[in-house]
Amino acid sequence: MSHPAIGQEDFHKFREFFYRKTGILFExxxxYFVDKRLIERMEATGSDSFRSYFTMLRFQASSEELQALTNAMTVNETYFFRESYQFDCLVNSLLDEVVATKPPKKPVRIWSLPCSTGEEPYSIVIYLLxxxxxxxxxxVEIFASDIDTQVLQAAAKGVFSPRSVQHLPAALLRKYFTRLANGNYKIDEQVSDSIDFSRVNLLxxxxxxxxxxxxxxxxxxLLIYFDDTSRRAAAEIFYNAMSxxxxxxxxxxxxxxxxSDLFRVRKFKDAIVYQKPL
Incomplete structure (x- = not known):
């Protein structure tokens, strides 16, 4: 079976379009990665050429296909307690500084983005507990966001493979998860109910x-997939969103x-992080 052809000019057109929509720039x-995903979506939608697919992608009123393509183009590699030294820094240093200046009755707000299939925000909850x-x-209010709707659906279900939980201590695995008949692990509702998941395009x-x-x-x-212009825009968005x-x-x-020079470097015992000036 022959696949629809994607020429160099087609690739450049798509790359510019996707960059404008998401801030992600494909070198x-x-x-090969981009062509493979494009061809998969072209075949799934019955498009016989890149031109017809690209026209539909740009002008579809519902943007349903743009979301499906975005889901296909984003890479989601994650697991529980990944780069856990930052979670150590959160509970050992950052939160104590945050609450020291927090007005009475104001909630502590933590935002995980991109949250992928949920391992990061769930790890944060477990660390806090x-x-x-x-x-x-x-x-404490915990928000978790991603541009990919498929991974958000998976995150909300809270079911994980043995590989996702392999770095969790056995005691925490028993405490916060139920092992299912198929060998996967379902996270406790006490953890899953504490997170507000939402679809967000950062830019x-x-x-x-x-x-x-x-x-x-x-x-x-995330920012490794952006160019300098998109990174600066993202930094400004975070700056405006943060206390x-x-x-x-x-x-x-x-x-x-x-x-960006909007944030200052803070070196803690566990990690180097960046702070919005008081």
Whole structure:
């Protein structure tokens, strides 16, 4: 069976369009990955050429296909307690600073983006329950967002493979999960009910305008897919969404200092993070 052909000009047209919509820029080195996903979506929609598919993609009123393609183009590699030193920093240092200046009855707000299939925000909840002594004294709101609707559906279900939970201590696995007949693990409702999941395109002001007074942001391994312009825009969006004195945690290969001067570097015992000035 022959596949619809995607030429170099087609690739460049799509790359520019997808960049404008999501802020994600595909380099030429990603050509094989992009072509493969495009062809899969073209076949799924019955498009006989890139031109017909691209026309539908741009002008479809519901944007249903754009969302399906976005789901296919985003990479979701995650597991529980990934880069756990930042969770240690959260409970050992960041939250104590946050609540020291928190007005009475104001909730602590934590935002995980991109949250993928939920391992990161669920890890945050478990860390708070296990390691933050002041949890019973403060109301904590946890938001988890992603541009991919499929991973959000999976996150809300809270069912994980043995690989996803392999780094969890056995005692925590028994405490917060139920093992299913097929070998997967279902997270306890006490954890899953504490998270507000939502579909968010970080660079769409309509998606991010509701996020305000955020005290801690986890945005790990997203900005590596952006170019400099999109990274600066993302930094401004986070800055506007965060409380004065709030913290942002990036992936180990990312540096806010190379993106924007809006935040200052804070070096704690467990991790280096970035802070919105008070």
């Amino acid at each position: 030429d080195s990603k050509r 296990e390691h933050w002594a002041k949890l019973d004294r403060f109301d 769409d002001p309509l998606d991010t305008r509701h996020f305000r007074d955020i005290d801690v942001v986890f945005c790990r391994n 004065p004195g709030g913290f942002i945690c990036l992936g180990h290969s990312e540096s806010m200092s190379r993106i």
